[in-house]
Amino acid sequence: MRALPFVAGMMLASAAAAETPVLTVYAPDYFASDWGPGPGIEAAFEAQCGCDLQYKTGELLPRLLLEGANTEADVAIGFNSDITKKARESGLFAAHGLDTSGLTLPIDWADDTFVPFNYSHTAFIYDNTKVETALTSFDDLLNAPDDLRLVIQDPRSSISGLALVLWVQNVYGDKAEEAWSKLAPKIVTVTKGWSESYGMFTDGEADMVLSYTTSPAYHIIAEEDLTKSAAIFDEGHYFMVELAAKLKGTDQSDLADQFMGFVLSREFQSMIPTSNWSFPAALAENEWPEGFQALPMPEKVLFYSEDEAAALRSEAIEAWRRALSQ
Amino acid sequence: MASRVVTIITALIVAGMVLVPVAAVLWRGGGLSGLGPGDWAALRFTIWQAALSALLSVGLAIPVARALARRSFAGRSALIALMGAPFILPVIVAILGLLAVFGGKGLINQLLAPLGLPRLDIYGYHGVILAHVFFNLPLAVRLLLQGWLAIPAERFRLAASLNAPLWRVLELPMLRQLLPGAFAVIFVICLGSFAVALTLGGGPRATTLELAIYQAFRFDFDLGKAATLAGVQLCLGLVAGGVALRFAARDGMGAGLDRQVARWDGAATVSRVMDGVWIAFAASFLLVPLMAVALAGAPGLTDMPGVVWSAAGRSVLLALGATALTLMMALPLLTRAGEAAALLGISVSGLVLGTGAFLLLQPIVRPADVALPVTMLVNALMALPFVLRVLRPSLDSARQDFGRLGAALGLRGWPLWRVVYLPRMRRPLGFAAGLTAALSMGDLGVIMLFADGDSSTLPLQIYRLMGSYQMEAARGAALLLLSLSLGLFWVFDKGGRASADA
Numbered sequence: 001m002r003a004l005p006f007v008a009g010m011m012l013a014s015a016a017a018a019e020t021p022v023l024t025v026y027a028p029d030y031f032a033s034d035w036g037p038g039p040g041i042e043a044a045f046e047a048q049c050g051c052d053l054q055y056k057t058g059e060l061l062p063r064l065l066l067e068g069a070n071t072e073a074d075v076a077i078g079f080n081s082d083i084t085k086k087a088r089e090s091g092l093f094a095a096h097g098l099d100t101s102g103l104t105l106p107i108d109w110a111d112d113t114f115v116p117f118n119y120s121h122t123a124f125i126y127d128n129t130k131v132e133t134a135l136t137s138f139d140d141l142l143n144a145p146d147d148l149r150l151v152i153q154d155p156r157s158s159i160s161g162l163a164l165v166l167w168v169q170n171v172y173g174d175k176a177e178e179a180w181s182k183l184a185p186k187i188v189t190v191t192k193g194w195s196e197s198y199g200m201f202t203d204g205e206a207d208m209v210l211s212y213t214t215s216p217a218y219h220i221i222a223e224e225d226l227t228k229s230a231a232i233f234d235e236g237h238y239f240m241v242e243l244a245a246k247l248k249g250t251d252q253s254d255l256a257d258q259f260m261g262f263v264l265s266r267e268f269q270s271m272i273p274t275s276n277w278s279f280p281a282a283l284a285e286n287e288w289p290e291g292f293q294a295l296p297m298p299e300k301v302l303f304y305s306e307d308e309a310a311a312l313r314s315e316a317i318e319a320w321r322r323a324l325s326q
Numbered sequence: 327m328a329s330r331v332v333t334i335i336t337a338l339i340v341a342g343m344v345l346v347p348v349a350a351v352l353w354r355g356g357g358l359s360g361l362g363p364g365d366w367a368a369l370r371f372t373i374w375q376a377a378l379s380a381l382l383s384v385g386l387a388i389p390v391a392r393a394l395a396r397r398s399f400a401g402r403s404a405l406i407a408l409m410g411a412p413f414i415l416p417v418i419v420a421i422l423g424l425l426a427v428f429g430g431k432g433l434i435n436q437l438l439a440p441l442g443l444p445r446l447d448i449y450g451y452h453g454v455i456l457a458h459v460f461f462n463l464p465l466a467v468r469l470l471l472q473g474w475l476a477i478p479a480e481r482f483r484l485a486a487s488l489n490a491p492l493w494r495v496l497e498l499p500m501l502r503q504l505l506p507g508a509f510a511v512i513f514v515i516c517l518g519s520f521a522v523a524l525t526l527g528g529g530p531r532a533t534t535l536e537l538a539i540y541q542a543f544r545f546d547f548d549l550g551k552a553a554t555l556a557g558v559q560l561c562l563g564l565v566a567g568g569v570a571l572r573f574a575a576r577d578g579m580g581a582g583l584d585r586q587v588a589r590w591d592g593a594a595t596v597s598r599v600m601d602g603v604w605i606a607f608a609a610s611f612l613l614v615p616l617m618a619v620a621l622a623g624a625p626g627l628t629d630m631p632g633v634v635w636s637a638a639g640r641s642v643l644l645a646l647g648a649t650a651l652t653l654m655m656a657l658p659l660l661t662r663a664g665e666a667a668a669l670l671g672i673s674v675s676g677l678v679l680g681t682g683a684f685l686l687l688q689p690i691v692r693p694a695d696v697a698l699p700v701t702m703l704v705n706a707l708m709a710l711p712f713v714l715r716v717l718r719p720s721l722d723s724a725r726q727d728f729g730r731l732g733a734a735l736g737l738r739g740w741p742l743w744r745v746v747y748l749p750r751m752r753r754p755l756g757f758a759a760g761l762t763a764a765l766s767m768g769d770l771g772v773i774m775l776f777a778d779g780d781s782s783t784l785p786l787q788i789y790r791l792m793g794s795y796q797m798e799a800a801r802g803a804a805l806l807l808l809s810l811s812l813g814l815f816w817v818f819d820k821g822g823r824a825s826a827d828a
Contacts, residue, residue, distance in 0.1 A: 029786070034633050035794035056694060065547050066354075066684060072692070086547060149430060154524060156533075156541040188430065189449050190529045192521040192537075195792035199422050202797050205429045218795045277795065321364070324529045 021051045023255045026064060026071075028078040029057045037275035044267055051255050061087055068092070069249050074256040077117065077244040077263070080159045082166065082313075084114055084243065085306040094248040096260050102282045103264075106301045107239060114243035116281040117263050118272045120212040121237035121298055122163045123230035124150070125201065137234040138171050138179075146185040151197045151206035154190045155317045160240070161190070162317075164210050166309060167238035169316040170302045176316065180323030187324065213237060213295065218277045221291040229296075236300030241281070329658070329739065336658040337667040343707060344670040347682020348556055354685055355549030358557070365538055369558065372534045375451070375523060376516035379458035380509045386459065387466035387508070388501065390608040393601035394467065395474035405609055406471070407816050409464035410761065411616055414768030414811045416785045417521045418792060419619055419804040424448075424457055424526070426618035433614065449528030457526045458519065462512045464612055468761075469511075469715060472754055473504045476720055507665075507715050510570030514563040514672050514711070535559055539675050549681070556678035563673020567666050619804060626802025634787050634803050638810060641767050641784040644702050645814055648766035649759050651706035656713045656758070657743075660721045665714045671707035679704060701783070705766035712765070713758040717751060724750035756822010760815035767811040784810075 023045075032038035032055035042053045056063075060078055064071055064087070071092070079087055087093065095112045103109050109116055124141065128134070135141050141148075153161030165176075172179040188206055191197045201209035208231070219225040244263050246256045262268050266287075269280040273292050285293060304312060352358065361369070394406065412420060427433045428448040435445050448456065477496055485492050520536035535555050542551040659668055683700055684693055724747050732738075732746045748755070768785060782790070784807050791800035 029790060030793040033787075033790035033794060034631060035791065035796055059544060062543055062547060062681075063684075066681065067688060070688065083545065154530070154537070157524075157537060157544070162545075184529075187529065189525050189527075191525050192540075193793075195789065196418050196421060196521065196525060198795070199418065199792060199797055200425065200429075203422060203425065203429075204431045205425050215795075222795070321530045325531050 021252060021255060023049070023051050023053045023252050023259060024072050024074050025053060025055050025259070026060055026073040026076040026078075027055050027057055028060050031055075031078050031276075032057045035275075037271055040271045040275055041268060044271070045259060045262055048262075049255060049258055051252075053259075064092060065090055071247060071249065073247050074250040074252045075244060075246055075259050077242075079114060079243040079245065081114075081241050081243065081306055082159065082162055082304075082309045083306075085310045087245070088113060088306070092248055093245040094250075096246055097257070098260060098264060100264070100282075104280070104282055104284060105241065107303050109241075111243075114245050115260060115263055116241045116243055117268070118276050118278040118281050119239060119241040120214045120278040121239055121301065122160060122167050123211060123213040123215070123232070123237055123298075124208045125211045125215050125228055125230055126208045127227050128229040129227050130207065134229070135231045135233070138168075139235075141186075141231070141233070142179055142182040144186065148186045149188045149205075149207045150183070150186045150210075151188050151200050151208070152190055152210040153194055153197050154192060155320055157192045158194060160194050160210060160212070162313070163238050163240050165316040165320045166304055166312065167302060169312055169319070170238065170304065171235045177319040177323050180320050181326065184324050184326065190324070212240070212278065213298065214273075214278045214292070217273070217289075217291045217295055220294075221274060221289065232296050232298055234299070236302040237298040239301045239303040242276075242278075332658045333661060333664060336655060337664050340655060340659065340707065340710065341667045341670055343703070344560075344674050344679065347679050347686060348553055348560065348674060350682040350685045351549050351556070351678055352553035355551070355553050357550055358554045359548065359550040361554070361558075364533070365535075365555065368533045368535050368538050371532065372517055372519075372536075373562065375454050375458070375519070375532075375534075376513045379455050379462065379516045380513035382455060383459050383462040383466045383512050384470075384505055384509050386463055386608075387470050389600070389604045390463070391467045391470035391474060392497070393604040394471055397598075397601050397605065399605075405605075405613075406468070407812065407819060408616065409467060409608075409612055410764055410815050411808060411812055412461050412464055412612055414764045415619065415808060416768060416788050416804060419788065419801070419807075420461070420615075421457070421522060421525050422622070423615040423619040424460060426622070427615045428453075428456065433618075449526060451527065451532070453526035453528065454519075454523045454532055457522045458516050460612065460615065461522070462515060463608065465712070466508050466512060467608065468757065469508045470501070470504060472716060472757065473500045473719060475753070476500075476723060504719060506570035506573040507718075510566045510669070511672075511711055511715050513566045514669060517559055517562055517673065518675060536675055536677075539677055543677055543681065552675075552678055552681070556675045559675055560670060560673045563669050564666070567669035567673075571662050571665060616808070619801075619808060623801040623803075623805025623808075626798040626800070627805060628802070630799055630802050630806070633782075634784070634791075634799070634806070637782050637784045637787040638803075638806055640698070640782070641807070642810060642814070644698060644705065644783060645763045645766040645811075647702045648705040648709065649762045649818070651702060652709045652713050652762045653755070653759060655706065655710055656717060659710070659714060660718050665711070665718060668707075668710040668714050672711050676704070676708075702766070706762070709762040709765045712761055716754045716758040716761065720751045720754045721747060753822045756819050759822070760818035763814040763818055764811040767807060767814060 027038060030036050038055055042055070045053050056073065060076060061083060064073060064076060069092070093113050096115050098115060100109065100115065103116060105116060105119055135144065152164055155161040155165040168179055169176050191200070194211065197209050198211060200206050213230045216228045216230055219228040244260065246260050250256045264282045266283065269283040270287065272278060272280040273289050279292065280288070394402065415423070425432055425448070428446065429435070430445070430447070438445060474497070477500055481496055482492065485495055518536050520534055520540065523532045523534050524537060526532070535558060539552050539555045542548045542555065659665070687693060687696060687700070728746050728750065732742045737745055784803065788800050788803045788807065791803060
């Protein structure tokens with residue numbers, strides 16, 4: 001029983017340093033971890049705001065919806081565009097009022113609430129030393145021999161899995177279920193999240209894994225490992241963007257505005273590639289790290305607006321479920 | 327009478343801690359919602375896989391526990407300690423460990439291929455069952471082993487001198503007493519499976535209720551549905567618990583002088599060989615994947631960042647706190663009704679429990695401030711059914727065998743416990759404490775909703791590392807987690823055994 005007061009003491013100590021204004025930023029767990037972009041961004045912002053930036057991590061949207069108007073959050077960062085509809089409908093978020101003309105996204109972005117801070121595309125990653133001819137289209141993948149071992153994420157529990165079914169939906173439309181049936185024998189398994197899949201791939205349990213066009217950059221830059229490539233498909237790749245928004249009920253409105261502006265700043269954006277391992281949303285390509293500039297980019301970018309994504313989601317997941325349950 | 331009141335109050339508190347949060351989620355979600363066709367399919371699969379997994383785990387545990395009970399060999403106690411390990415690994419690490427052995431490029435396939443034998447494909451329903459047996463066989467073995475070790479030596483001696491069949495007169499009655507409870511606990515654990523079932527099951531055919539709850543919570547934010555599904559899980563758990571506890575026979579073994587004596591049955595070559603085979607089977611099935619985890623983790627151990635170590639410290643504290651809490655709750659609950667109330671704790675979806683607790687606490691305190699106490703409490707709740715399962719048989723027999731003596735000596739209340747019951751229960755108490763501590767190290771529990779940047783636990787750090795491409799460091803951290811859990815388990819378990827043997 002002695003542990004309890006001790007733990008309570010530890011927590012009191014951590015809450016004690018409060019005099020300077022606190023900006024509370026809700027973020028996904030990966031973002032604020034020591035290996036994500038969070039700590040660098042915190043240090044850079046604190047250097048200019050005279051404030052204390054504190055992250056609160058966890059399931060971003062469920063937590064905000066649970067808390068409703070009582071939320072402590074001033075800013076929330078890390079939304080995915082495929083679920084922003086629900087976030088927008090909550091009415092919890094304020095217009096950002098920023099000039100977004102500096103965005104360098106491959107698609108047009110006009111949203112008065114959610115500001116993009118990084119993007120990537122869904123892609124299948126493979127070991128280029130083990131594959132002789134690279135796949136160049138989704139059709140190639142569907143027609144590949146069935147002993148190609150593919151691992152993907154579940155669209156019902158993972159945002160990248162959801163992006164994949166929307167990708168297939170976009171490429172194959174009414175024929176999506178048929179495409180899934182062709183893909184099914186190659187799919188070794190489906191995992192709850194991205195980490196399980198990627199771990200299986202790096203362990204050699206799968207030849208290809210659903211991940212992002214930017215995944216090879218990690219191996220190239222952090223590990224000097226050039227063997228991982230993203231297969232670039234002619235049909236195009238599904239666009240995934242992460243977003244930040246200011247809370248309407250914030251009691252630090254000015255600081256929140258300042259942070260939202262900071263998101264689009266060069267300082268913030270240049271930290272994104274090698275900490276978030278994705279493309280910055282507002283930084284010219286020639287300012288990207290070399291490893292990123294060298295990445296093969298999809299010629300065509302596929303994307304559903306949040307309304308389209310919301311309307312198509314159930315149907316796309318059902319097509320996936322039916323085909324893979326055979 | 328007073329002890330009865332304490333029991334009722336504790337049972338109500340435990341049940342309340344589970345039911346009130348679920349009710350809160352249900353209330354917030356606007357009431358019950360209907361189940362779709364996909365949910366019914368998930369329900370059928372959930373029940374089916376949990377029943378089969380529990381049946382196999384318990385069935386295989388019988389010969390293994392029997393062999394361990396009557397053989398002594400070098401490394402026996404180490405083997406028994408290591409057997410607790412699969413249970414506490416973070417799911418993601420355990421999956422990768424299993425795949426290193428049973429996967430497409432795993433050890434078994436590497437051995438089969440040169441022999442020209444067909445490849446083993448682990449993904450499918452059989453994979454789900456295999457993984458669940460991997461997790462739960464050790465638990466079942468330990469529960470049954472307790473039963474074997476609790477048979478008084480005098481009974482064996484008497485049976486041997488009468489040349490009576492040990493199996494029928496001693497072991498079968500003991501098993502009839504223990505098997506239903508062990509089955510129920512494992513069945514309920516498997517009801518909550520999600521990532522393991524999905525990954526080893528090879529796709530959406532292996533969809534469980536827990537996945538549907540996660541989806542309802544995370545993507546649809548349909549709290550009514552999440553709570554409804556959690557309610558279904560709870561009912562399944564309660565039914566299983568109720569049935570099992572009803573069927574469990576309650577005949578005591580009779581009093582002995584309460585000491586351990588070596589057995590002299592099973593000396594025939596056949597039974598020696600068979601025992602050896604069973605022990606070798608269990609050891610290799612459980613330990614080879616663990617070796618894979620350890621080997622994968624060793625290189626990462628050296629370059630682990632400091633936050634991993636501080637998270638490890640926090641996790642150890644959490645585990646110790648949860649252990650103390652669990653034992654405090656367990657002692658008054660060592661009755662049939664108490665055990666039923668405690669089964670609620672593992673029947674309920676951790677996600678829904680966490681969400682409910684969040685809803686209830688959020689108006690009163692900052693959730694991040696209570697992240698660790700809440701996690702500790704939830705871990706304690708989750709461990710409670712195991713602890714009761716471990717402790718109850720030994721308390722029952724101590725009551726039956728020594729209760730009259732205690733009464734004759736005028737012992738009552740706490741002195742009766744202190745002088746008579748607790749010393750009889752040292753071995754299971756040590757085991758139970760070790761199990762709780764180890765479980766609480768490994769459990770990610772509800773911290774996801776409550777956590778802030780500063781109060782992360784070791785399992786959470788492992789997920790963070792994995793989510794940031796740091797696979798090697800994550801494997802290192804997993805090895806650290808494994809070692810700490812085993813260490814805690816060993817210390818408590820050893821403590822219990824040392825005193826019992828004295």
